[in-house]
Amino acid sequence: MILKPRLFCAIMLLGLVGCSNRHPMSSDQHSEGPTSSSSVAVGELGSQLPPFQATDFEGKEISSSSLLGKVVLVDIWATWCQPCRKEMPGYQKLLDRYGSRGFVVIGLKSNMMRDTEEPMQFAREVGIHYPLVNASGELIGKFCKLEGLPTTMVYDRQGSLRKKVIGFDYVENFESAIKPLL
Secondary structure, eight states: OOHHHHHHHHHHHHHHHHHTTSOGGGGGOOSSSOOOGGGOOTTSTTOBOOOOEEEBTTSOEEEGGGGTTSEEEEEEEOTTOHHHHHHHHHHHHHHHHHGGGTEEEEEEEOOSSOOSSOHHHHHHHHTOOSOEEEOOHHHHHHHOOOOSSSEEEEEOTTSBEEEEEESOOOHHHHHHHHGGGO
16 A cells, blocks of 8 residues: 555656656647747747757858748758668758758758768768758757657748658658648
8 A cells, every 4th residue: 555655656756757848838739730939848849940050061151040931851860870861862852842942951960879981972872962060969959859860850931840750751741741831
């Protein structure tokens, strides 16, 4: 009998810890569509494109302010990630198709493990021409808590996160999410 109250307290404590990063009113959030950014954790649907500045592998500056008013796909990838290698050419095709309509793609290369090849050689092999940034854990942390690779996020023109996928997904699914935002 003594274990039951302790077990109940432990379960309640775990429940409170799991909710500590969220605003108390955010429990009704759905995974579809944007919500108010003031009550949404970083990397959750409805959160805002974080303020950032970075330099890509070609020495060009990229910042959140340069992305205002655009539909943005952020791809977190690595050279050793085979699903990343499979997805990235599709993102380039989307950029080629919709870039003139205000769509941009940015690749953030994760450094969680050692590269299996030189990143720019990797990009050439898979046919990538969009900006690629050697991203620190701090930079990636501004976008989300990294749970796996690839991680892909789509932000609308107002900077609200509208789609997030951890792991591989087909380019057609991203295209379906992007087209209405253009």
